[in-house]
Amino acid sequence: MDRTIGLLGGGQLGQMLCEAAxxxxxxxxxxDAENSPAKQVNAKNEHINGSFVDEEKILELARKVDVLTVEIEHVNTHVLEKIATEGVEFVGQDGKKAIKTVEVQPSWKTIRTIQDKFLQKKHFIANGVSTVPSKEVESNPGALHAVGLEYGYPFMLKAKKDAYDGRGNFAVKFPHDIPEALEALKGRGLYAEKWANFTMELAVMVVKTEDGTSADGKATVAYPAVETIHEDSICKLVYLPPRRVSKKTQREAQALARKAVGSLWGKGVFGVEMFLMDTGAxxxxxxxxxxxxxxxYTIEACPTFSQYKSQLLSILGLMPSFPDSTIPAMFPATIMLNILGGASKDSHKExxxxxxxxxxxxxxxYGKESKPARKIGHITVVANSMSEGEHLIPPLIQLADNMRASRKNLPTSTISPSPTLIPQPLVAVTMGSDSDLPVLKPGLELLTTLGIPFHVTITSAHRTPLRMTEFASSAVANGFKVIIAAAGGAAHLPGxxxxxxxxxxxxxxxxxxxLDGMDSLLSIVQMPRGVPVATVAINNSINAALLAARILGASDEVIREKLEKYASDMGEEVVGKAGRLEEVGFKAY
Amino acid sequence: MDRTIGLLGGGQLGQMLCEAAxxxxxxxxxxDAENSPAKQVNAKNEHINGSFVDEEKILELARKVDVLTVEIEHVNTHVLEKIATEGVEFVGQDGKKAIKTVEVQPSWKTIRTIQDKFLQKKHFIANGVSTVPSKEVESNPGALHAVGLEYGYPFMLKAKKDAYDGRGNFAVKFPHDIPEALEALKGRGLYAEKWANFTMELAVMVVKTEDGTSADGKATVAYPAVETIHEDSICKLVYLPPRRVSKKTQREAQALARKAVGSLWGKGVFGVEMFLMDTGAxxxxxxxxxxxxxxxYTIEACPTFSQYKSQLLSILGLMPSFPDSTIPAMFPATIMLNILGGASKDSHKExxxxxxxxxxxxxxxYGKESKPARKIGHITVVANSMSEGEHLIPPLIQLADNMRASRKNLPTSTISPSPTLIPQPLVAVTMGSDSDLPVLKPGLELLTTLGIPFHVTITSAHRTPLRMTEFASSAVANGFKVIIAAAGGAAHLPGxxxxxxxxxxxxxxxxxxxLDGMDSLLSIVQMPRGVPVATVAINNSINAALLAARILGASDEVIREKLEKYASDMGEEVVGKAGRLEEVGFKAY
Known part of the structure; x- marks a missing residue:
């Protein structure tokens, strides 16, 4: 931890890196340039003013540090290669020249491979990492028409280098777009990519903890998979977890990201952007x-281990190990919204x-001057569930949308007031027939009193078997935590x-x-091994509601306190009755 | 948010304030002095080098800002009073003198009241805030002997002003300590305080959001109550929540802290230190x-609303409102450990x-030079339960203890390896008699397979009624989430x-x-309204274990996924058997 890090680039990523360091x-x-965002939060050190592609400046930086890293990939990798392989020459206090060893993390080889997006693709293919089909293409109409014939339309035409936030990409929708595409990317090395029919964009941050490459993502640690939403080819929103994406797919995304990063050289943090295709691949x-x-989002969602801390510790070789090679998020849901500069310098104040x-x-x-569409900040909302997050975020999105509209001269909309949170129902209550409702009512009233949100419906095991199965199998995805089911006779519904x-x-x-309910009781309680039903007394929906509350209260202190109060009130009521009985005697009572 | 804040003092509190700003x-x-911790993380602005008690420097700062605040209470309140009441004179661009209004938050009146600890006590008493009895005392032996007669020994002798981290306090244990006490606090205004027989020190951070005072803590917001542990009169550890302190007492601590802060003037964040007396008061x-x-601890435990953010927003009048006037912690448990400088400059590296x-x-x-016993940093550990936190913290405490020992020339101890986490048992399993154990065994084996930690015991409703009640009523405090109880015959235990x-x-x-278990079933399931028991089939401990797992899984995705796998394995087993039956026919099966 006594080794000094040299950082090429001092934008917001460098700033947040310094905030962690x-x-x-x-x-x-x-x-980087004077007063760049990273320098604003780090006044202790002798920074260098200049460009992070300037060879002399990079060498000057290298002489001062032990490890060089980047916050942007558009750097001079030839200097980095020289520094990593030959070290850097400096003049010692005795006036003699000497060579100092400086690590470059991640490796210049990795940065160089990634700088050229087509080289990156080839690297993925060589390492068995699934990617969208693509091919190198000459910058002439004939070559592009050939691609159109092979890939069909639309297809993507992309510059190999210096492309980011959508710059350097062109969607060729029809053959007649070809001249415009060639003009837009004139003079650049190009490749064509098959159109990706994706349903969602996912991303995973991966930490690489060892220098060597591996085929299986060994020596990597993954953050959770997130959903990213782009607008005008710039990241707008990030949802954790990705919405309506199975846990299995999320884990597959982590595994694919770890595999991809494992194939690269050197240590550090990597952002892996992925497509979830309409085929599910x-x-x-x-x-x-x-x-x-x-x-x-990791700054808040992983409050002791953000991506910035991981970057610092991994390049210094200090990264601890994590169970299952994953750094978990501490919140059930997190949403990040980028703030892009608006039409005027103050558009973002609201x-x-x-x-x-x-x-x-x-x-x-980020302490940056606002310019239209420039990334000048972001907002992270943490929530106890995605539905809570999705209730909190709309007014913020709407303000961001209005900033976009005014900078693009589109009509803006009025901002609605803060939404009232509609609580997520935690208990699903169902019954075999509406004739069971009178039995359930006292329980429903108690849930209301306890402030536990619930949803009531009817699903008959015998008359609507499919509806019942659908209801049950979608209950987790619908956010329910407990189900109450009432039934009589051959009472199959709960089981x-x-x-x-x-x-x-x-x-x-x-x-x-x-049979006095004995048929129902035994039908419900005597379940075979493997499928339990928590059975309460005959007709006792109050106890069903209380049991649901106790189950929720096992992990929710507020509910547990309400139950404690309920129990003490009940006790006091009995004591009160006892007092009255003792006072007035059994005859007058 | 466009108003500029002027900060008197640039130590670690100012640093973390800037990290939030x-x-x-x-x-x-x-x-503050050049290169003070706060200035290290804030390179954007034209700071002032100098002392925060220097009138001229304070005026110079006031001319540059809209709101003045403090990170230390030992400031010059006379200048602050003048600035708050008369404004500050400046020379405009036209060369003419003018007066600028500058807010002082919290009010100079509050800072002045707090600077003099005896004035502070009198203020509490006048406002009905419980405090330890104390009285002003002359600096001579006769006066102290009189205090000893009135309060008994030991009692505390305290300097009214400039006292912190134990400096300025003297515990007078016997009459013969009086000369030493007077010598130690020579030349200072003194007061004596009755000895406080406390069982624990608690603290609550309170945000005051309006200028006016109130008797009931209106316009204040409280963070949770924490337990603080002092060593050598300096804060060493902070535990959230306080250990073995009831929720009720925690809420009372918040209410008392809000009342005390409500009685003061101005806006801002306040740290309220309290004693929990042996009487429970x-x-x-x-x-x-x-x-x-x-x-x-709020930096991590309240990741979107630390005490520093609250300080900034409250003094700018931008504090949002919070439900129940409390800012909740997002983690079940947090422990903070201070890092005090060791014997050598590098003692803290380990x-x-x-x-x-x-x-x-x-x-x-904090970016401070290490000096023996100087606060140079802190560590916050977040955990899913206090027992997890108490397993993670000991190696860190031991290293801190060794630093203390070497700076005090005490023997050090060897550092034990990282403790293996003993998982908190989540399920308590009990039975009326050891003869029920064979019935429970399959369920216990299943809990083991599912990786759910449990604790097994025997508590008979009829033979150990007190033990049973104690077991049940301490279950929440012991960290259990679900209880499984097995009983036969007149089966009273579960209910x-x-x-x-x-x-x-x-x-x-x-x-x-x-009776084939029907006696047990009806004794368990037919509970009266108000006290539910989740009853499973007769002898079916497998289903009891699965139900416990489902209850835990309602809020724990990992467990829920294991249950999904269990169900699909069970399905596959049946399908496999069906295949074999169809293949070999019912006779050979």
């Missing part, structure tokens, strides 16, 4: 060899004020629901006209 | 009118390295346990020698 006592020296789009916009007035939101301004969900199911036996 | 785009100008010890060591190697720990170094805990209780009816 300062409290760790790690010294970072920055090469995952392919890597591209990799950034540095902290990434899609990982900003959005900033709104973010500050939102208790669950963290605002990050059948329990057979189609991993959630706890509470069964309420309803007393029928014969 | 930068991303909010809030400009802070600092008055809470009394205020003292208040800091600024961010406080006991609130460092502790830093250990913190960095702990995934759940955040390290905060009686449910009567003494708010946790979900699963009842397993055990089949006896008569």
């Amino acid at each position: 300062n409290p760790l006592g790690i010294k970072v020296i920055i090469l 995952l392919v890597v789009n591209e990799i950034a060899p540095r902290p990434h916009n899609s990982g900003h 959005l900033m004020a709104r973010a500050v007035a939102t208790p669950n939101a963290a605002l990050h301004m 059948m629901i329990a057979a189609s969900t991993p959630l706890p199911v509470i069964g309420v036996p309803v007393k029928g006209s014969t | 930068n991303p909010l785009g809030i400009k802070v100008i600092i008055l 809470l009394v205020v010890n003292e208040i800091a009118p600024r961010p406080h060591n006991s609130g460092h 502790l830093m390295a250990r913190a960095v190697a702990t995934p759940n720990a955040a390290l905060h170094m 009686m346990i449910a009567a003494s805990t708010p946790l979900p209780v699963i009842g397993v009816p055990v089949k006896g020698s008569t």
